[in-house]
Amino acid sequence: MHPHTYAIIGAGPSGLAAARALDVAGIPFVGYEASTGVGGLWDIENPRSTMYESAHLISSRTTTEFTEFPMRSRADYPGHAVMKEYFGQYADAFGLTEHFRFNTRVTDVVRDGAVWSVTAGGPDGERTDTYAGVILANGTLAEPNVPTFPGSFDGEIMHTSAYKSARQLEGKRVLIIGAGNSGCDIAVDAVHHAASVDMSVRRGYYFVPRYLLGKPSDTLNQGKPLPAPIKQFIDSRVLKLFTGDPVRFGFPKPDYKIYESHPIVNTMVLNHLGQGDLDVRADVDRFDGNTVHFRDGSSGDYDLILLATGYTLDYPMVDRAELNWTGAAPSLFLNIFPPTFTGLYVMGMIEASGIGWQGRYEQAALIAAYLRALDRSPAQAAAFRDRVRDEPWPDLTGGYKYLGLDRMSYYVNKDAYRGAVRAATEALVAPAKVRA
Numbered sequence: 001m002h003p004h005t006y007a008i009i010g011a012g013p014s015g016l017a018a019a020r021a022l023d024v025a026g027i028p029f030v031g032y033e034a035s036t037g038v039g040g041l042w043d044i045e046n047p048r049s050t051m052y053e054s055a056h057l058i059s060s061r062t063t064t065e066f067t068e069f070p071m072r073s074r075a076d077y078p079g080h081a082v083m084k085e086y087f088g089q090y091a092d093a094f095g096l097t098e099h100f101r102f103n104t105r106v107t108d109v110v111r112d113g114a115v116w117s118v119t120a121g122g123p124d125g126e127r128t129d130t131y132a133g134v135i136l137a138n139g140t141l142a143e144p145n146v147p148t149f150p151g152s153f154d155g156e157i158m159h160t161s162a163y164k165s166a167r168q169l170e171g172k173r174v175l176i177i178g179a180g181n182s183g184c185d186i187a188v189d190a191v192h193h194a195a196s197v198d199m200s201v202r203r204g205y206y207f208v209p210r211y212l213l214g215k216p217s218d219t220l221n222q223g224k225p226l227p228a229p230i231k232q233f234i235d236s237r238v239l240k241l242f243t244g245d246p247v248r249f250g251f252p253k254p255d256y257k258i259y260e261s262h263p264i265v266n267t268m269v270l271n272h273l274g275q276g277d278l279d280v281r282a283d284v285d286r287f288d289g290n291t292v293h294f295r296d297g298s299s300g301d302y303d304l305i306l307l308a309t310g311y312t313l314d315y316p317m318v319d320r321a322e323l324n325w326t327g328a329a330p331s332l333f334l335n336i337f338p339p340t341f342t343g344l345y346v347m348g349m350i351e352a353s354g355i356g357w358q359g360r361y362e363q364a365a366l367i368a369a370y371l372r373a374l375d376r377s378p379a380q381a382a383a384f385r386d387r388v389r390d391e392p393w394p395d396l397t398g399g400y401k402y403l404g405l406d407r408m409s410y411y412v413n414k415d416a417y418r419g420a421v422r423a424a425t426e427a428l429v430a431p432a433k434v435r436a
């Protein structure tokens, strides 16, 4: 292997963004993808995909697409099949597909001095190759977070990762635990198929309509960001005006301000609550046969429990110490660089409202700028590393006080994050330009 070749693990949006940015920077790479093609979880046939038939973009098309490659679809919120097609077109348009080894799952990523050994199993058996570094882009929404509850349940328990189609709910009394974006999407599916649908929630949520004033609501959110308290003041009032108070529909009052947790872009669920198609229940206390007891003393009988309880970060192929894990997530500079700088880089470890593929591409452009500096201007790369080690890391919260939950441990504010990533990239490339 060429001494300056890098490995990219995963051909989802993040892996493709990494491939494109390295290609633009003239950095050689080999991509590994366990599935048959590109698209990551947007390919519902990918065995690791957590997509379901009814899923569409949650963020709108124009705020989500790669800037240099607009989507052909004119839909504001295209479905997963359109997205899969889009990633295929993106990969083909920029000649990325041929750099990937498909049907090839990486099992081990091990540091060997200054280089990395990548072991993967593919159509030709197992093979180990050596690289200058490795970009992990294996996704953040694949490993289910499965909580345990006291008691035992006699019906079926399924995590949303195994949910594909509303046919799985046909005629069943369904309890959905959790009301995140997937939980609410599935609740809307369920009301048309299940015998009954309840949602058990621990806290209140903010529900953002897909459209405001006839436009995708996230497109009204562009331009210079307002200070957090002003935006929270305005947007919570706008939401009250347009969607009303979710407490009226049975949800608890949120014990946090808007944007301190991920908002739910779904008002259909409120519509169905208003129609009496589903009910909100309190937090689960315990299971007993087919009965679920809730913390408010009420209970209900169910055939199927759907755990819409989210995902945990997982990089099973690499030693946790290499990623500087602290608590529920690796602690990485800009969610990308382990501060030890041993040659591992992480793509896509960001949860944010409105970061889009372009936000992921900007991460990739920063990695490419650093790798280029390593090769062409080592002093510049060393200055970058020194800054990461010696200076405080940028505040990525945008002034919002995020809930102290595991799932929020790698949450960022899109404006603060993209600004910090762009600034870091400019610092890496600007002096090189001056010298030229």
Ligand SMILES: Cc1cc2nc3c(=O)[nH]c(=O)nc-3n(C[C@H](O)[C@H](O)[C@H](O)COP(=O)(O)OP(=O)(O)OC[C@H]3O[C@@H](n4cnc5c(N)ncnc54)[C@H](O)[C@@H]3O)c2cc1C
Residues within 6 Å of the ligand: 009, 010, 011, 012, 013, 014, 015, 032, 033, 034, 035, 039, 040, 041, 042, 046, 048, 050, 051, 052, 055, 056, 057, 058, 059, 060, 064, 104, 105, 106, 107, 137, 138, 139, 140, 141, 142, 182, 317, 347, 348, 349, 355, 356, 357
């Ligand atoms: C229902 C749903 C709706 C969503 N809507 C939006 C939205 O509107 N906007 C938005 O920005 N985000 C949305 N997301 C978030 C989603 O995570 C991102 O859109 C995006 O898919 C992340 O890309 P990724 O490349 O980081 O990860 P993934 O898409 O998960 O891709 C990871 C890839 O790595 C491969 N892989 C994993 N392990 C290995 C291995 N060991 N060896 C080789 N290959 C491996 C997998 O097969 C997969 O192809 C949504 C997610 C879901 C589930």
